[in-house]
Amino acid sequence: MRRSQSKRIDPDVGILAGRVLFSFQRELFTALAAQGHDRLRPRHGAVLAHLDREGSRATDLSALSGQHKQVIGTLVDELAELGYVERRPDPKDRRAKLIVPTERGLDQMAKADALVTEIEQRYAEKVGAEEWAAFKHAFRKITES
Template identity: 75%
Template structure:
């Protein structure tokens, strides 16, 4: 049996995780585009998914998303240009900057959170609430 055929029949964890992520991103970003946020892309999720409404430091976003600091810097630059975030001095440490969502950014974050909940409810309905809860618990234990 060819490797590609075997991977279709019995995909490994990496393939399953990537399929799950890409399907989630496709649905989330296509739906959010229709709700007025057509200029953001899945790569911006490394910021927007982890950003606190009060603001976050780039180093924290890097650690939470698993992206290098340079990548985070580039993504923040893009989101500043698109009007989703701004950089402000951190009141706890004037040498540091906070990445803070704008009104547009907050709107996207609220809509994305609601969509994520809808997607999860649909998956839970498909496999059953108990199975979904077990899946999430196991998946979370593998990623912490």
């Protein structure tokens, strides 16, 4: 059997993870666009998915997302221009800045949270609640190590 046929029949975990990610992002960002957030792109998720409502440091966003700090800086610039975040001095360290969601950012975060819950519920219905919980547990263990 040729390698390409084998990959179609039994794709490796990288291919499967990519398929899940791209499908999930497409559904999430299409729904967000329909709810008034049409200028966001999946790349913005590296910031928005990890942003605390009270604000986060760029270094923390970088560590949580796995993106370089320079990439996070570029994404924060884009999101600030779009009106989703702003930079504020960190009250715990005057040298540092916090990335803080604006009202528009908070609206997006609330809508995204609800959409993610809906998507995950559909996934759980598709494979069963126990299997879904086991999948998330295994995925978490792999990604946290």
